[in-house]
Amino acid sequence: MQKTIFITGASTGLGKATAKLFHSKGWQVIATMRNPEKETELNLLENIVLLKLDVTNADQIIETIQNVTADYSVDVVLNNAGYGLIGALESLTDEQIFRQIETNLLGVIRVSKAFTPHFRDKKNGLFLNITSTFGFMGFPTCSVYSATKFAVDGFSESLASELVQFGVQVKVIAPGGMQTDFAVRSMEVGQHEAYAKLTAEVSKGYSAEQLANYTKVEDVAQIVYEAATDGKKQLRYIAGNDANALYKERISTGAEAQVENIKAMFTF
Incomplete structure (x- = not known):
């Protein structure tokens, strides 16, 4: 029987690579993104359904998932949508911090909550939640980003024990650096003159030379x-x-x- 996966943030990067891989394995793929009308690749493939979904829109999440579960028996939900907010805490506005939390954390919580009755009723299902290396360790200029990824990890661990009685699993995939345009497309950077030297030093990790050393996004999709x-x-x-x-x-x-080793690296 053909299985179905629901993916958030499928327009680029890991989301798109995962959609293509599952499609190649014969899965029905429901690929969601904020602007599906702009998609020029996934829309050409059979057994891929493109849907509009902004994970910061709580009402849209509920409506979209209700429609999907009415038409499909979903087996796997990949909570992938997210972006990086990088900068010293003093450089970030309340609006930036709230948007980061709403996207990276509340998006995962809301999508998971909306799908839980579907999985519970069928007594089967799997949530795959994308975190990050910075979801198990802290790093300078990543305080708020790490806060969301640590939170998703804790959320996932708790939800796993909550849903096991219904035959539902929760797993976490924590990628390190990937060879994508994440640093350009999905990263927001705050600037503060007091932290200019620190920001410049950390930014070396996002250079083209360093990105070439990171894992290919297709290899991470394989782990998913x-x-x-x-x-x-x-x-x-x-x-x-x-x-x-x-x-x-x-x-x-x-x-x-x-932690002490990392602090020593950035003691100027």
């Missing part, structure tokens, strides 16, 4: 597919060489030691 199909009870999937190295460091040396 693995998480969706491996049948394991595993909660977290760390995706990418840099992410795995940092995660192993955190496990082996402990969080406190890793």
Whole structure:
């Protein structure tokens, strides 16, 4: 029987790569994005349905998911939509902070809540929530971004134990750096003169030279597919060489030691 995956933020990057991969594996793909009328690739593929969805619009989330579950038996929900808000805390406005939380955290919570009755009724289903390397470790200029990704991780772990009684799983995919245009397309940067040196130093990690060393987005999509199909009870999937190295460091040396190492890197 053909399976169905629902994806948020499918217009670019990991969302699009995942949509294409699941399509190639014979899945029915429901790919959502803010502006589906601008899509020029996924709309050409059979068994991919494009829908308009802005995860900051609570009413639209409810309406869209009610319509989808009326027509499809969804097996997997990929909460992928999100963006990076980078900058020292003092450089960020309340509006920027709220928008980051509403997109990266509340979007995941609202989509998950709207799909939960569907999964509970069918006594099966899987939520795959995209976090980040900065969802298990902090880094300068990423305080609010990390706050949302740490929160999604905690939300996912709690929801997993809440829904297990209904045969529903929750898993987290935590990518490191990816070879996408995320740094240009999906990143908002705050500036403050007191943190100019720090911001410049951290920004080196988003240079073209550094991006070339990161994991290909197609490889991360493969890990998403693995998480969706491996049948394991595993909660977290760390995706990418840099992410795995940092995660192993955190496990082996402990969080406190890793924090001190990072602080030492940025003590000017």
